[in-house]
Amino acid sequence: MADPNVNRYVENVHRPQKWLQLWPRKPRQRLFVVLLLLAATLAGVIAWGNRDTLPRLREMGISERMEHFIPLAQGEAWLPKQLNENGFATVTENSSFTLFFAPDTTQIAVLDKTSGFLWRSNPSKDQLAAETVKGMILSNLESPFVLEYVSAGKAQRNMTNALEENVDKTAILTEQGVEITYHYPKLFLTLAIRYELTEHGLEVTVPTQGIQENGDNYLFSLQLLPYFGAVSGTEEEGYLFVPDGPGGLVYYNGIRPPSGNRYDYMIYDDDPANLQEKKVPQEAIAYPVFGIKRGEQAYAAIVKDGKYTTRITAMPAGVQTSYHSIGAKFAYREEYWRKVSMMAQPVNSVQKERIRQDRVIEYRLLSGEKADYSGMAAAYRDYLLQTHQLPKEVTTFEHIPLQLGLVGGGTKDVFGGRSYVPTTTFVQAEQMIDELVSEGVAKMTIVYEGWQAGGTGETDRRFPVQQKLGGAKGLRQFTAGMQQRGFPVLLKDSLASMKIDATQLSMKTEGIRSIDTTVFQTRGGTFLLKPETAVRTAKDTIDKLEKLGVNGLLFDGAGSAVFRDYADGGVQREDTAHLYKSLLAYTQERLGFSSTGRGNDYSLVASDLLTNFPLESSYDYFVDETVPFYPMAVHGYVLYSGKEGNLRNEYDKEMLKAIEYGAIPFFRLTYTRSRELKGTHYEHVYSSEYGVWKERVIEEYKKFDQLAPLLHLQMVKHVKRAEGVYTMTYDDGTRVTVDYNSGTFKVEKGGAYRE
C-alpha cells in the first residue's frame, strides 16, 4: 500500500484543475452551466416526446404505391406503303378489330369486324367540307389531339395540334399497334402517342417518358381524341355519356340554354390544394368513364392510368364546330393563384414541375344490344372485375339492412367555454333499436358518429370514447347487445378533414401544403391531414375499437377526398387514394367491415357499404337526363345508400329514386330533439328526432324490404318506359318499375316476366 497521505496530496493538487475543466468556480458560470444542462435535457425530452411513435405502414401490411413508367417503343420507323382510298394503312388486326393509320394526318381508325362499323379518330375530309369554321379550330377537327403549352414565366396558354406545319412525325410499329412520336422543332417539345388493339377495342397510351421539354415551352394539357367517333349535328340518334353524378346523357338533339354548353371537370373533383375556389357546388366525378352512343354503335372509354389528373371534357355541336365532342384532357401542369402578400392581389401562375404520369385510355367498342348506357355500365363492370377492382358479390339477404346513422352529440359553446351535449347515448340507442326491431325492422347496420372525446367527427382526440354517451364501457355493452341481434356497429371517423380548434396535431407539420407551399386551410376552420399520418393513426383507432367489439369503421373522406400534398416529400393524388384504399382493406381485415362516403371507383374493392353514394345530378343544363350508370356497374358487389331519408329535399321523389337505383334505406337520427345539435358541428342535421321519424322509418323499411332478394344481383338493363316511369331489370329477370307521377313502384319477380 502506498502512503495514503501522498495520494491525498496528489488529489488535492489535481482536483482544482479538474474542477476548472468541468465545473467552473464562479457562481455565474456555474449557473450558466446548469442552465445549459437543463436546456439540453429539455430539448432532449421534447425531441423524445415528438419522436415518430406511429406504427409503420409496413406493420399494417400497407405497401407504398409502386411507380413504374411504360417504356417507349423501340424499333425502326415505319413507312407504310399501301394506303387505301381514304389514305389509311392497315397497322394490325385481331379477332374482332382492325387498326388503321393515316401517315399524313396521323389519324387512326378501328374497324369493328362483327358489325362492319368503322370508328374514326376524326371526321373525314368529305365530312369536313361542309364545316364553316376555319383556322385552328378546323385543324383541331382533323388532329388526333390538341395540345396546350405555356412559355416560361407566362400564364397564357397557347394551342397546337398534329397538323402544325413543321412537326416531325415518326411512327414505330408495336406488338399490337403503332406509336407515333411528334416533335415540334420550334417549341422544343416532343410527345408520343401509342394506339393498340385489345380484345374489347382500342387502347391509347401517352407515356410520360415520351414527353420532352428541351426549351422554354412547357406542356400544359393534352386533349386526346376529342373527335373519336364524333357525330355531326343531329344526323344520327344518340347521346354523349358524361360521368355527372350517377351518370348523365347529353342528347344530340337536346336543346339547352346557351350557357349550359360545356362540360369540363376533373375526375374526383379539382384538387383543393390547387386553391381553385369553386363557388357553386357540383357533383364530383366518381368514376373515370365517358362514352358515345350513335345509332347501333357505342363506346365506353375508361381512363385506366393517369385518371387522377385527367379532366373529362365535352361540347355539343354548334358551340365551336358542328360536331359533338367528348374526350379526356390530361393535365400536366396546374394553374393557380399565387398569393404574394396578404394584402396584394394574387398572381396567376402555372406550376413549374410537370405531372409525371402515364396516361392510358381504353375505348371499349359496343354494338347492337349493348350499344347504350346499360351496355356501357356492363362494359365498365367487366373492366372492374377483370382488374380486380370490385369486391366479391355480396351475400344474399333475407331482409334489407337499414343503415341507421346515430348522432351521439357534439361540442358547443356554453358560457364562455365549450361543452359536449349528448343527443343519443348508447343506452338510448339500444332502446331505439329495440323498438324498431319490435316494429318489424329485421336488419340494420348501425353507424355511430359524434362519439369522439373531441366532440366532433373531425378530430384526433378520439379516446376515451365520449363519457357522456356512456364511455368505453357503454360502447362495449352496446356492441355486445348488437352482436346478439346480428347488427354490425360501425363508428364514423374522419380521415382527411380536421377541425383546427379540435385537434392536438400541429397543422403546420401534419397538414398538407397547397400548391403555393402554404399550409392548406379552409374558411370553415379545417385543414387536410397528411394521408400517411391519417392512415398510420388509424391503426391505434382500430386497435382500441376492436377491444370494444366494434365491427367496422366508416372513414369519411376515404372514398371522396383526393388531394395532393405539395410539401417536400409530399404525396400525389394517386398516393392519397392508394393509402386510403389500403386502410379500408386493413379495416376489413381487422374488424370485418369497412365503409366510406361517396365511393370513388378506387374505394369499391375494399368497401362493404358506401354512404351518400352519387344518386343525384349536378342540376347541370348540359345534362339532359340522369341515368343510373354507376349504380348499375357496382350493384351486387357493394351496398350503397343515398342521402339520409330525414334530410331529403323532396321526400317521396328521392325515396323512389333510391328504390330505382337499388340503394338501401338510410336514416340519420338522434334520440333527443334535433335542436340540441344547434351550435355543434352537426348543425346541418336539422331534423333528426327519433320520435318524429320513427313511423316514417318503419314505413319506408317495409317498402325497401321488397328489394332484399335483389341486393346480390347485377343490374342489367335500365329503360325509360314513359315520362316519369322507369324500369330496372336485374339479372334474374326481376323488374323494378318506379312511377314518379303516381309516386309508386312495383317489383315483378324474375323468370315469369322475362322478356
Place this chain on the structure above:
Amino acid sequence: MKGRIPLKLLVACFAGLQLAMATLIPPKASASLPYSTWFMDQETNRAIRIQPIYVPGQVIGYTDIDVPLSEPSDLYITADDLVYVADTGNNRIVVFDQQGRYLRSIGEEGSESEGSLNAPEGVFVTGDGMIYVADTGNKRVVVYEAEGQFVRAFNKPQSSLLPEGYFYVPTKLVVDHRGVMYIVNKDSYQGLLRMNGEGQFTGFFGVNKTQIDWLTRLKRSILNQHQLDQEVAKRPGAISNVTYSTDRFLLTTSFGVDKGQIKKLNAGGVDAFLNKSFYESKLVDTAIDSDRFLYSMNSESGEISVYDPYGQVLLYFGASDKLAHQHGIVNYPTSLGVNSKKELWVVDSSLNVLQVFKRTAFGDSFLTAVKLYTEGSYEQSKPYWEEVVEQNGMMNLPYKGFGEIALHEKRYKEAMDHFRDSFDAAGYSEAFWNIRNNWIQNNLFFAVVLLAIFALLLRYFFKRIRRFVKGRARPAFAIQYGREARDAWYMLLHPYEGFYRLKERTISWAMILTIVLLAIAVRLLSIFKMGFIFHPYDLSKVNLLLEVCLLLVPWTTWIIANYLVSAVKGGEGRFREVLQASVYALVPYIVLMLPAIILSNIVVLEERILVDAITQVMWIWIAIQFFIMNQVIHNFDFLESLKIAVITLLTIAIIWIFTVILSGLSFNLFDFLKQIYREVTFYG
C-alpha cells in the same frame, strides 16, 4: 414595462372583436342542390343552412318559342298567372302561360308602325288587361289592349315643373287603380315620375334621401360655395324597380343605398317600412304575393330573400355564378315575379331565360305558419308550427309561435320557456308579467310578513356580530384591511374627503386586488345574471375576455395617461396614488350594479327604465369620482383639474391610436418578411 399590460390586453381585445365580427358566409351546401337555403340566426349572428323552401322548376325561353329570349329585363305576372316578359333584345313583349308555354308576342309590327317597340325594359298589365310598356329605346310609354292592339303612346310630358334637361328614359313602370303611371327613369335620382292617365306630369314620387357621410359634412363646413360647386354633387340613390301590390302599395327597390332598399309607399308617398335598412346593397327587384310576403332579388349574390309582411327577413336562398350552368343558379338577374301558386319567376338577362322556383312542402308549412302568426291567428298556426319543428329544429321563429300560443292559452311558464328559446324579450316579458302578477296576488301578504321577520332577524344578528367582532383583538393587517374597506365605503358619498384620505398613503395590494376582482366579478355577473329581457341573446356566444377588456382597458389606459399627464403638468400624485385612487373610484360600479342586476330579474319590459336609470346614474357617478380623484390626488383647482382631465382623455386616444398603428405596422412588416421568404422559396 408599464405600457405592456394594457398592450397585451388590447391585442386580446382585438382578437375578441375579430371573433365577434365572424364572417357571415353560409356553410357549404350539400351536393344535391347547387345552392343553399339559410337563415340568419339573429341572436348568434350565424348563418344556418336548412332544407330548401324553393327548388328549381322549369327553365323557359330558349325552346318552344319562335325566337329565344334575348336580354330579357322585366316581367309581370297577372292575377290569372299570365306572364308578360320585356324581351329587350328582341324589341318585344312576350306572353307565356302558367306552365311557361309561349302564347304570343306584342310590339313586333315593324319599325314604321307606331306600336313597334325598341328595347323595352319594363312591362305592366292593369286589372282590366291593358298592357303598359316602358319603351326604353324610343323614350316613351306605350299602351296596348289585352289582344296586343296599339292604343296610345306617352312621350315626355310637357310641364314647367319638370327640371330642364330632364332625360325621359322609362325603364320600369306601374299603373295604379286610378290609371296614374309611376315611371322609373334610367339612372334618375329624382324618384318615380308620376303621370296621370292623360299623360300629364303630376310630380315626382318616392324620392330617396341623399346620404351624407362625415367627409361631405366636413367639406360643407369648411369649403366656400365656389369650391363646393366643383365637388361632385351628392345624389340620392336611384330607384331601380317598382312593383304594385294588390293592397295598393308601391314597392320601390333602390340600388346603392344604405337604408330603404325596399320601400312600401302608400299613395301619399309614406313608407310603411319607415325607411329601414334591409342590409342588402344590390337589390334589383321586389315581388309581393297575395299574402303580402315579400321576395327580393339580389343581383350580386343571386340570392332571393323572403320577408314577412312587415319586412322582417325570414330566409335566403339561391346563388349566382359568372359561368352559371346549373338549374337554380343565376348570372345577371333583372326581375322577379310571383304567381298565385307562389312560384317565383326570375328573369336572367345574361342567361336569356326565365327560371321558375317551386315551393317545397316544408316551405309551404313554414310560410303558412308565419302568415298565420303575423295575422295573430295563433290557434290556427299551431299545427303548421308543429310540422315545421318536426322538420327543422334549428329555427327560432317556431318557438316564438309556440310562445304566443302558450301565452294565449295562459300557460305562462311554458310561454316563458319558448320565448327564452327563441330569444324574444317582449314575449318573455309579457309572460313574466303574468306570472309575477299571479304571484303577487297570491303571496303578497306572506311575502311582506316574511320580509319583516327577516329584516328584524337581520338587525338583531347584525348587532350581535358587530359587538362580537369589536370585542376581539385582530392582527394588524386585518385592521388595516378593515379600515381601507371602510374608507372605500365612505368615499361613495364623500368623494373629496375620501380621496384626501388616500393621499400620501399606501393602500394594501390586498385591498386593490379585492376591488378590481370584485369589479370583474360584477361585470361577469352583469352578463350572466342580468334579467333575460336585458340580454335576449345566446349567452354561450359571449366572449368573456372581450367583455372584461371593455371594462379594464379604458380604466388601465386612464391610470397610465393620467399619471403621465399629471407628472408633466405638475400634479402631486405618485403612480401608486393614482392607481389606488382609480381603484377606489370603481366602487360605485360594484355597489350600484348589484341592485341593478337583482332588479333586472324582477322587472318587465315596460319597467326597464328603473334598471336603466340605475346604470346611468352609476356611470355619471363614476365619471364624477374620476374627476374628483384627479383633482384631489394631484391637488389641482377645479379649472386645472378640468383641463388635465381633458388632456388625459386625449392621451388615452393617442395611446390607442398608436397601439393600432403599431400593430398594423408590425403586421405589415411580418407580411413583408413572409412575402420575401415565399419569393425566395418560389424562385429558389
